[in-house]
Amino acid sequence: MTTEADSKDTLLTHRLRAVFASRITALPAATRYLLLVAALDGSDNIRTLRRAVAGRCSLKHLAPAERAQLVRVDERTGTLSFRHSLIRSAVVELSTSDQRRGVHLALARAWGAVPERRAWHLAQAAIDPDEQVAALLEDSADVSARRGDGPNAVAALLRAADLSPSGDEQARRLAKAAYLGANLTGEVRDIPRLLRDARQAAPDAESLPAAMATAVYLLDSYGDIDAAHRLISGTIALQPEPYDLTDPLMAEALSTLLIVCVHGGKAELWSQFDDVVAKCRSVPDTLRLLRATFADPARARAADWDRLDAAIAALPGVSDPVRIVRIATAGAYADRLGAMEEPLLRTARGGYTGANNFPAIQASFLWGSHAFHTGQWRELRQVVGNGLALCDELDYSLRSWTGRWVLACLSAVCGDFTAATGCADEMDQWAGPHRGHAVRCYAAHARTLIALSRGDFEEAHRYACVITPTGSFAPFAGHALWSVLDQVEAAVRTGRRDSAFEHVQAARRLGLADVSPRLRMVLLASAALAAEDYDEAVRGFSEALSVDDGEQWPFDQARIRLYYGERLRRNRAAARAREQLAAASELFTRLGAAPWAARADKELRACGTLMRSTARVDGSMLTPQQREIASLAAAGLTNKQIGERLFLSPRTVSTHLYQAFPKLGVASRAALRDALARLERTSSP
Numbered sequence: 001m002t003t004e005a006d007s008k009d010t011l012l013t014h015r016l017r018a019v020f021a022s023r024i025t026a027l028p029a030a031t032r033y034l035l036l037v038a039a040l041d042g043s044d045n046i047r048t049l050r051r052a053v054a055g056r057c058s059l060k061h062l063a064p065a066e067r068a069q070l071v072r073v074d075e076r077t078g079t080l081s082f083r084h085s086l087i088r089s090a091v092v093e094l095s096t097s098d099q100r101r102g103v104h105l106a107l108a109r110a111w112g113a114v115p116e117r118r119a120w121h122l123a124q125a126a127i128d129p130d131e132q133v134a135a136l137l138e139d140s141a142d143v144s145a146r147r148g149d150g151p152n153a154v155a156a157l158l159r160a161a162d163l164s165p166s167g168d169e170q171a172r173r174l175a176k177a178a179y180l181g182a183n184l185t186g187e188v189r190d191i192p193r194l195l196r197d198a199r200q201a202a203p204d205a206e207s208l209p210a211a212m213a214t215a216v217y218l219l220d221s222y223g224d225i226d227a228a229h230r231l232i233s234g235t236i237a238l239q240p241e242p243y244d245l246t247d248p249l250m251a252e253a254l255s256t257l258l259i260v261c262v263h264g265g266k267a268e269l270w271s272q273f274d275d276v277v278a279k280c281r282s283v284p285d286t287l288r289l290l291r292a293t294f295a296d297p298a299r300a301r302a303a304d305w306d307r308l309d310a311a312i313a314a315l316p317g318v319s320d321p322v323r324i325v326r327i328a329t330a331g332a333y334a335d336r337l338g339a340m341e342e343p344l345l346r347t348a349r350g351g352y353t354g355a356n357n358f359p360a361i362q363a364s365f366l367w368g369s370h371a372f373h374t375g376q377w378r379e380l381r382q383v384v385g386n387g388l389a390l391c392d393e394l395d396y397s398l399r400s401w402t403g404r405w406v407l408a409c410l411s412a413v414c415g416d417f418t419a420a421t422g423c424a425d426e427m428d429q430w431a432g433p434h435r436g437h438a439v440r441c442y443a444a445h446a447r448t449l450i451a452l453s454r455g456d457f458e459e460a461h462r463y464a465c466v467i468t469p470t471g472s473f474a475p476f477a478g479h480a481l482w483s484v485l486d487q488v489e490a491a492v493r494t495g496r497r498d499s500a501f502e503h504v505q506a507a508r509r510l511g512l513a514d515v516s517p518r519l520r521m522v523l524l525a526s527a528a529l530a531a532e533d534y535d536e537a538v539r540g541f542s543e544a545l546s547v548d549d550g551e552q553w554p555f556d557q558a559r560i561r562l563y564y565g566e567r568l569r570r571n572r573a574a575a576r577a578r579e580q581l582a583a584a585s586e587l588f589t590r591l592g593a594a595p596w597a598a599r600a601d602k603e604l605r606a607c608g609t610l611m612r613s614t615a616r617v618d619g620s621m622l623t624p625q626q627r628e629i630a631s632l633a634a635a636g637l638t639n640k641q642i643g644e645r646l647f648l649s650p651r652t653v654s655t656h657l658y659q660a661f662p663k664l665g666v667a668s669r670a671a672l673r674d675a676l677a678r679l680e681r682t683s684s685p
Contacts, residue, residue, distance in 0.1 A: 020090045023068045030061040032091070033103075035071070038080050039091040040103050040124075041110075043117075046078045051110035052103075101125045116140040120156070129165040137163070138173060141180070142248060148319045150184030150356045161201075171202035175209035179252070182216045183322065186357025186394040191217040208249050211235035212256055223398045223434040225264045232257045233272055243280040251284050255326070258290055263398070265437025265476050270295065285311060286323060289330040297333040297481055298473040298510050305334065305515060312339050321347045321359035328366045333478040335516035337370035338552065344370075348383055361387045361399055368406040373482075373518070375554035375591055377410060398436075401427055405442035412449035413555065415594040420450050441467050441479045448486050453595040457493035464490050471502035473510060481512065481519065485559060488526040500530040518556065521547040525560040528567075537567050548639045558587035562600050565607075574607045581607065626660040634673040 024032060037052050038044070050059055062080070065071045072081050082088045092100070104125035111117035119136035126133050141156035157177035164170035178194035181187035191213050198210060212235075215228040236243065236253055245251045254276065261269040277283060277291070289311060292304040311327050318324060324343045331337060337344065347363035350356040364387030371380035384403045391400035404423050411420035427443035430436065444466035451460035461470070464487040468474040480487075484507060491500035504527045507513070513520045521544050528540025541564035544550070550557055565581035568574075581604045588597035632642045 016084070017086050017090050017093075020070070020084070020087045021094060023070060024087075024090055024094055027064050027068065028061065030057040031064045032094075033057060034059070034061055035065055035091045036095050036099065037103050037106065038071070039082070039088045040100065040121075041107050044079045044081055046073070046075075046080055048107075048110050049080060052106045056106075101127070116143055123156075123159050123163060126163055130163050131165050131169070134160040134163040134165075134169070134173070138176075141176075145180060145184065145322075146320050148184075148321045148350075148356060148359075150180070150321075154181045154185055154187070167202040168205045168207075171198035171205045172207045172209055174198040174201065175207055175213050176249070178213035179209050179216060182213065182220065183252075183358055184356050186361070186390065186396070188217060188220050188358075189395055206235070206238075208235055208239065208253055212249075212253050215256055215260065219260060219263070220396050220398050223263075223430065223436060225260060225435060229257070229260045229264060229269055229272075232260060233276070236276055241279050243276065245280050245283055245287070250280075251287065254280070254283075254287055255290070258287065258295065262295060262476075263436055263438045265441075266435075267475065270476060286326045286330070290326060293330045293334060294332065294478060296476050297478050297515075298507075298512065299475070300334075300515075302511070302514065308334070308336065312336055315340060315343050318343065321350060321356045321363070325359045325362045325366065328363070332366055332369060333481045335373070335518045337366060338374065341367065341370070345383075348387070357390050357394055358396070361390050361394075361396060361403075363387075364390075365399075365402040365406060368403060372406055372409055373553050373555070377414075377592060380406065380410060398439075401430070401436075401439045401442055405439075405446060408442075408446035409449050412446055412453050413593045413596065415453065417450055417454065420446055424450070437476075441477065445479050445483055445486075448483060448490070452486060452489065453593075455599070457490050460486065461490035461494050461496065470496065470499040472506050481515075484512075484519070485522050485526055485529075485556065488529055489559075489563070492529050497530055497532065500526070504530055517547050517549055518553050521545075521550045521553070521560070522556060525556075525563065529563050534567070534571050538564075541567065554587050555591060555593065558584045558591070558593070558596065558600075561587070562596070562603070565600070566603055569603060569607055578604065578607045578609055582609070630660045 024035070027035070034049065034053060034057060038049055041048055041052065046059070053059075062071065062073060066073060069083060070087050072083055073079075074081070082091075095103075101124070104121040108118045108121035108125065111121060115136065119133065119140040122130075122133045123137050137156045137160035141153040141160065144150075144153035144156060154177050157173050157180060161170045161173040161177065164173060174194050175198045178191045178198075181190055181194075195210060195213060198205075198207075211231050215232040218224040218231070219228040232253060236250075236257065239250065243250055243254075245254065254273075257273055257276070261273050273291075277287075285307065289304065289308050292300045293308050308327075308331055312331060315324065315327060324340070324347050328337060328340050328344055331340065344363045344367045347356070347359050348367060350360040350363075364383050368380050368384040368387070371377065371383070384406050388400055388403045388407075391397070391403065405427065408420045408423035408427075411417075411423070424443045424446045427439050427446070431440040431443060444463045447463040448460050448467075451457070451463060464470065464483055467483055468477045468480040468487070470487055470491050473480050484503070488500045488503055491497070491503065504523060507519075507523055507526075513523045524540050524544035524547065528537045528544065531537040531540060541560060544560050545557070545564070561580045561584035565577045565579075565584060568577035568580065581600050585597050585600035585604060588594075588600055629642055633639075
């Protein structure tokens with residue numbers, strides 16, 4: 001519906017365009033030509049303009065346009081800018097198609113050293129199909145995709161398809177645009193239309209891009225895991241062996257197959273995937289990492305984690321959102337996402353502009369899983385919510401389950417059992433007919449946390465065993481690394497102490513204690529929880545709480561303090577128990593984990609404490625040393641690094657941080673920077 005304000009804006013636009021057009025038509029021909037070159041170039045670069053018009057006119061012919069207040073020339077920066085966007089469009093509208101093609105050819109020569117720009121201008125100048133220009137545009141699309149410019153990459157492929165003399169090449173490029181659009185810009189709904197156009201261009205052609213685009217559509221929109229697997233694996237099998245993964249399309253095809261296998265989770269799917277990899281040469285590092293550290297992280301080797309850490313260290317400055325998301329995915333189960341917060345959040349923000357919607361969805365949910373473990377629960381709801389809104393808008397139904405799982409886990413530990421159970425029910429209802437192993441594990445993980453938060457340990461044990469049987473780590477069960485403490489607690493509380501102990505031993509045999517500090521902390525606590533001997537349990541809990549930088553995971557830390565306090569109270573060490581239980585209660589409360597805070601409070605009452613011990617939020621109560629330690633931690637230094645700088649032990653640093661958290665009103669290390677900034681503002685005169 002057009003409003004009165006819209007009508008007025010439209011009328012004003014027409015009037016302005018008419019005013020500008022009258023000024024433009026009054027200019028000399030050479031000046032108008034210069035303006036057309038500048039308008040179609042779009043770089044505002046004087047040097048490019050000079051190269052493009054060389055031999056025809058000179059920049060002195062810009063003077064009439066400057067006097068007419070149409071353009072502004074800044075000799076200091078070497079730029080030319082139009083004084084109003086409508087001037088640029090009016091210049092183009094007043095030109096003929098023949099004039100525009102001639103200018104594009106001139107600009108193509110001027111941009112000879114920049115293949116992408118040259119290809120675009122040649123494409124704009126072309127009238128008839130031209131394979132050479134189409135190939136240049138396709139190369140440009142590949143460069144744009146690697147740079148993270150999804151819209152430009154798709155636009156280049158579509159124009160390349162228009163310029164393709166061969167029906168087979170036109171079909172291939174249309175299918176490639178369909179796949180790239182789904183993989184970057186989030187245009188999964190465009191896949192059927194583009195594939196239909198491809199079939200019309202070449203009815204009998206079968207291409208790898210078409211199979212990839214169709215598989216993505218079947219997977220993301222319909223969740224047809226088995227059909228997607230058959231299609232992509234069958235098409236790969238038609239390619240000549242050994243498979244050449246230096247071809248970006250083949251590498252993408254195998255990456256797509258890996259994600260299909262993750263969602264299917266069946267051993268036979270992975271067996272076929274590994275057979276394909278065995279027939280490849282020069283497998284890309286991201287693909288090797290995803291197979292080793294994401295598909296089956298419990299069996300990854302130390303060398304795999306070293307390669308992953310090297311890949312993460314190389315990420316600063318990387319603009320390719322697909323690479324960022326894949327490296328982050330490889331590190332998700334191994335607590336590596338803290339080192340990737342900036343690129344992940346940057347990629348998640350790409351969804352705000354519509355440039356790279358699909359990586360934005362993935363980055364939002366990856367960061368959400370990290371935020372759950374690191375206590376950034378308020379921010380989690382916003383970031384994951386944005387990702388889910390994109391899923392709804394763009395029809396990425398399968399991918400939405402990851403975000404909904406994160407929110408279900410958060411709802412579970414915060415006591416919103418209705419929301420958490422409703423989401424778990426929906427996940428189970430979807431996973432059954434679609435044979436979606438990953439979504440089934442999402443539901444089981446959420447239900448395990450619901451049951452633990454309610455104190456229903458038998459049900460918690462039953463659902464934890466859906467992820468992996470207690471006492472072992474099932475192949476391709478990445479969630480087992482996130483639910484070690486859940487599994488062990490459920491087993492111990494239901495009288496399965498031997499199984500709990502065996503679960504810890506299985507983790508140690510697999511070397512999981514060396515994968516990350518969080519896993520080391522969790523395994524130490526799990527062993528203490530499973531221990532029958534009191535002294536062994538006390539040593540274990542104490543060691544778990546001494547793990548360097550353990551406060552990065554406040555919910556896990558609060559749970560460990562709760563279990564430690566429970567064990568102390570039952571052995572009549574009431575004073576020591578109160579210390580641990582009060583700290584657990586404080587952390588749970590600040591996080592918003594109400595059922596867990598209530599459980600800690602119940603234990604406190606059993607110790608003779610009638611009310612929860614809460615510290616007053618007052619940053620002025622920080623000691624100078626606590627403030628310095630908190631500032632260094634907020635800057636990203638580990639406890640070990642802080643200790644080396646201040647000549648303190650990592651354990652002493654951790655103690656100071658725990659004392660600082662309640663004074664600053666935070667529950668996690670991740671919130672320190674904002675809390676200290678608020679303190680600085682309020683204390684400034």
